[in-house]
Amino acid sequence: MSVDEKTAVRMSPRGLGTDSSPGCFICEAPGGIMSNFAAFVGSRMEGEEAVQLIERGVRLDYRDREPNWIQIKVGACKLHVARLEILCLLLRSNVLSKHLLDLVRGEL
Numbered sequence: 001m002s003v004d005e006k007t008a009v010r011m012s013p014r015g016l017g018t019d020s021s022p023g024c025f026i027c028e029a030p031g032g033i034m035s036n037f038a039a040f041v042g043s044r045m046e047g048e049e050a051v052q053l054i055e056r057g058v059r060l061d062y063r064d065r066e067p068n069w070i071q072i073k074v075g076a077c078k079l080h081v082a083r084l085e086i087l088c089l090l091l092r093s094n095v096l097s098k099h100l101l102d103l104v105r106g107e108l
């Protein structure tokens with residue numbers, strides 16, 4: 001399957017943090033130090049596919065000396081932190097929580 005045909009990538013996100021990001025994954029906010037989450041992917045190819053899928057506010061963190069620890073990093077501006085957290089929580093588990101529900105409903 002070529003990268004263009006790929007529509008889903010399996011990943012294991014870590015928690016929300018703060019890091020250098022190329023921008024916000026929702027809007028056109030410029031990059032810098034902002035809220036983000038890192039997610040482990042299975043291969044460099046999968047990381048590149050995830051970056052292509054997300055399109056903006058995302059970068060691949062691949063290090064030649066750590067070829068088995070490949071991550072993508074997704075950023076969000078202050079306005080879109082709740083959406084970043086929703087994405088992170090949805091990717092992390094199949095568990096519904098009041099916190100996730102409140103986030104999705106825009107009540108946080």
Ligand SMILES: [Zn+2]
Pocket residue numbers: 024025026027028029076077078079080
């Ligand atoms: Zn934004």
